Each structure stands twice: as structure tokens, then as C-alpha cells.
Amino acid sequence: MAEETRHPFLHGLSKHRGSPPTVIIIFGASGDLTARKLIPAIYNLAHDGLLPADFYLIGFGRKAIPDAEFQKMAADAIKEFSRREPSPDVWARLAARTLYVSGGYDEKPAYDRLGARIAGLEKEIGQELQSLFYISTPPTVFAPIIQNLGASGLAARYLRQRHQSKCIIEKPFGRDLASAQALNLELTTVFDESQVFRIDHYLGKETVQDLLVQRFANAIFEPIWNRNFIDHVQITVAEQVGVEARAGYYEQSGCLRDMIQNHTMQLLALTAMEPPVSMDAESVRDEKVKVLKAIQPLRLDGANPDVARAQYGAGVIGGKPVPGYLQEKDVSPASATETFAALRLSINNWRWQGVPFYLRSGKHLARRVSEIAVRFKRTPGSLFAETDRSMLAANTLAFQIQPDEGLSLILNAKIPGLETRTQPVKMNFKYATTFGSNTPEAYERLVLDAMIGDGTLFIRGDETERSWQLCTPILEHWAAQGRTGLDTYASGAWGPPSAEALLAANGHSWREP
């Protein structure tokens, strides 16, 4: 493979991406995310030689288990979920540095024991360790963990030095504006904002980062990236899975909180933001906040609302009949929880005024696919009038976030032959074809970035509050309505009629991704 087309991980990383000696402490060590994502990500970083020579992993949880049992849990997780076959040598080195501390999340002495264990490791190696506290627990224990990290002095270790303590926190960052503000206050009472890394795992996806590269490393896009050339933008994050075993969580959440407020809003912000002055965390996040602030309040009722919500009914997925949401285990038969949501957003700034941004996400949809489709305006005039004008497609640039990662552009081409007839054709760039398919998982990038203190791919407190500010009135409106106005769609379809109506009002329709 030519040198310039090789994957950067084959070159190792640039010097500034080295991390200081680090201990990662995972709260929620026996949780699903830890097994599926965090431990495999740490293992793969070790595999690639990207962990500092002095690296430790400490699981923290209520259950009292010895180090050896946690090591066994970690080994099983790596075997089952690592993207690569585990190497016994790499694992043996990491296992020797994998420890466990037990204690209640609200018991201060447990944090003192944790602190003593970290201090013991520092003494052993004769070096200071950066502590990275990874909160991957249910939100009910966020506050006690944060408060105890403060009270025990752990949050303030080596403050304002490069290896100061850091806190990674998983969603949900609140369930509405007020609770998001309260959580941000908890965090910033104990940590400086520069120590806080709020995870949205979509930002760790290769294709989401590629969106920034495509936009800002190619001169052809900027001149046309505005209301003069773009007709509208469609962002789809479709899942084929249903609620599975997570009804307990999902019943309290629903699609707007689970996917729209965070993942799809982030995709919108990256698509629509102004070019940042640099790729540093503050510059990029300043631009994201600016564009989120320019989104207009939504029309919630009346004849042509900007929002649609629905629940999946029974249907067919992958050739098999599946039950509707109300028949799922642990779902209330009277549940008004939406499993699908769609929004029509207007961004009131110089670049985007008059360009609708449509967002949709749902479970039990036809396929698992996430994409951002930028639909350009049609050509003026009718040079090819003798051909069927409706055959001329609008140019569409689609960023395929997953699966089948890539970028495609729809153009009109002449069909070979003795007369001029046109046909839309698709130019495709596929990641797997160009770069191979074994790319790092989102969590590998995010854990590494947090270790080196780069917050570019994490959510700042004001970003999450702005996004909640937009979503909270919708949630309140839906809560007041209960099941009134809640649409349904057959499992395996692309969503409800009300989502079609959002676009039809502007003469648009959802493209099939």
C-alpha cells in the first residue's frame, strides 16, 4: 500500500498524543458498558502500544470482589467483545495492572481507600499518576460519586498540572434543562470544566470525525456549504434493534432523550457549524454552541408542527415477526414513550436561513443506518427538457456514518446512446475498500483523548444545556399530551406518516438511506 494511503495507526501516533502515567478508575465496573466497550477499548489501546508505560486500571463497585475476579471479568469481556483477537502477552501485562476496589458510591471511606491504593501505586513506581475517573453508572449515583471525589480530595489531585485528575462521564447528562444544569453545577463545584469529559460516543466514530476533515480539508465544499446551494439536510440515525432488555431505562427516556438530544444534535452541529479557528477543544465547541444557539424554537402543535413522535407496533424485522413496543417486557401497556422522533429545525443565521434540517431516529426501523444527507438545489433551466425533467436528481452528498462507512455523491450522467438521456449515478467512497475494515472503535479514540486531556470530541456543559433548552419544551408538550398525538409505525418500516408530513409540508421527502 502506498505510504500516504496507509492508516495512521500503522505509523503510531504523533508525539503530542502521548499520555502521562495514568490510572483509570471505572465506577460501574460490573456494568454492561464496561464489559462491551471500555475494557475492550483499553485492551486495544494496550495492543497498539498507546497506553503509557505506567498504566493501571481500577474497577470500583459495590460488590466486594478480589482483584483476580475482576481480572477474569476483564479477560472474558476482551475475549467476547474486542475487535481483535486478544494476544496473551498484551493481556498478561495489562492484567497485572488491573485491580479492584469495592465500596458504596456514597461512602466516603471507600474513596479514601481508593486514594490510598492510588498513592500506593505511585510509591511503588516512584511516579505521580494522572487519575481518570470514569463514571459509567446509572445517573442516580452521579451526584454521590462526584461529591465524594471532591470530599476525598481525589478530584483535586495535581490540579492545574498536565496530569491533573480528570472525570469522564457517560450520558444521560440530565433528563431536561433543569436537571442538566443541576448536574453541571455538581460537576463544576468539584472539577474545573477543563477536567470534565462528557461522552457522546458518536463523536468517537471515525466517520463523524471524517465529517470535519471532509468539510475543512477540501476546498470544494466551503463555497457551496450554505443557503445559496443547499436545499435541505436530512440526518437519519436508524436502528433495527428494539428496546431489547433495556425497557427499565427506555421507559424513562424515549427516543428524544436517548438519541435526538445528544447524537443527532451533535451530527447537526458538526454539519452546520462555522469553520473553527483551530481544532482545539474550545474553538470547536464554541462553534458548535453558536450554531445550536441559532436554532429557532420549534412549533409544537397546530396544523403543521415541527415535531413527530411514534411508537413501533408489531411488524417484521429480518424476515421474523416481532411484537410492538407495548408488548415488550417491562413496558407499561399504557406507555406513551416514543420509540421514534423526528424534528424539522430552522437555523437562523447567515449561512443557513431558509434551509430546513430534518432529524429522525427510531428503533425497529427497516435497517440499521446512520447518515447525513446534504441535498443541493436543482439546476436552473431545462437544457435537457426533451428528457424527462423529473429524472434529473438533485445532487446529494451523503456521509454514511454506519454501517458501510463512506461518502457518496449523487450526480446526473448521460446514459450512453444516440440520444441525450440522463440518469442519476452514485459516486462512492468506502472506508473498508480504501483503508481496510479494522478501524478503532469510538471508545478507543475517546479514552485516549481523555488521557491526553484533549476535549475536542467531548461535550462541553453549555452545549448540553443548549440542546436541552431546545428539547425540553418538546418533552413537556408530549408529557402533557400523553398518548394523544402519538403515532405508530409497523416494526420494519421507516417510521410513521407524521414524519413524512414534516417534509411534505416543504415539498420534500425522506430519502431511503
Ligand code: BG6
Ligand atoms: C446509545 C443509546 O446512546 O446509542 C442506545 O442509548 C442506542 O439506545 C445506541 O442503541 C446506538 O449506538 P450505535 O453506536 O450502535 O449507533
